[in-house]
Amino acid sequence: MLNFTPLHAFVAARVDGMALVDTLTTDIREEIKGALRRYSVLIFPNQAINDEQQIRFTQSFGPLETTKIGTEGTGTPLVILRNFDDNHHLVSTDHRQNLNNRANQLWHTDSSFKSIPAHAS
Template sequence: MSFDVRPLSNALGAEITGLNVGQALDNVTFKAIRKAYLDYQVLVFREQSISPRQQIEFSKQFGPLDAHPSQGTNHPKGYPEILIVSTRTENGRDVGLRNAGPRWHSDLAYRKRPALGSMLYAVELPDNGGDTGFANMIAAYDALPSTLKNAIDGQLATFSSKREGIDTSHPAIRTHPETGTRSIFVNPQLTSGIEGMNDTDASALLNDIYAHCRQARFIYWHRWQPGDLVFWDNRCVLHIADHSRLDDPTYIRHMHRTTIAGDVPY
């Protein structure tokens, strides 16, 4: 089963065309997808038309699935593995998680085993807005000024979730378990401090690192198209959602997300 791979930016990301992920994949095809995933960190599978079950089955090929804390009732009936990310309302209530990812982050970074990757499928899209930004933390680490690199290397950071009441320590700079590359793991949404450092010094260091990571040379902004299924590597990529139209009642963005469980960072 052949498919085409086309880089989407100089930073990261590749477009996959000519492949139906709803069909069973042979080993050769799966290995080629996994290689592209490791090479580009973000894969965009174009022109997909998949059911919740097909998304779940495709996701499971990369590892066991993890549950997002917001899933609760925010999933399609009969498919608790899927988190609905949506601005739709029914009977005055949100049908899914409305304001997901307002700041740069890596999914579930506050858990002992953060997510390996996430898949987001476009079910319904607005005429404009709702783009997703992806930042290459391998490239950002490689280009980190020596003063910042020396200050953050070897540090343990605290990652927190008020919703789950969790505080977890992980390396601020983590090693990718499959490629051996190093990347910046701290992020503005979920990192609450650095162990052994006072809040003032930790905030100053983290803010300098975040400013470095926000440079355009590390970022790809994805403009969604109908049928897009996007799969990103949470071990070395940060992402953020464009919420500029979130309060617009005509803005409908309805997505299905699956999350692949990961390992303990080191």
């Protein structure tokens, strides 16, 4: 049984009662979709999942886009945002990776302009 705890009067809810690694039933998927319509943002706390599990969970809601060339995660359905290098050292504030991360925090459309717009991001 899923439990949705509103985090604000207008937006966001915490989701408890499921592990993202579990296979979703049709009922659970529809319950999540309804909560996403109601709250717009869903937080699934304390979920330890790997990339493949993330992809499997999100694919249960529909097909995924392939990450564009020039973005970390190119050719996969993952967009990777991080502020450290391959050796796990923080990159400088003027490093291209950090500049891209800052640009991502600005208002943007997340594929709403495409012929098949994103359901969620």
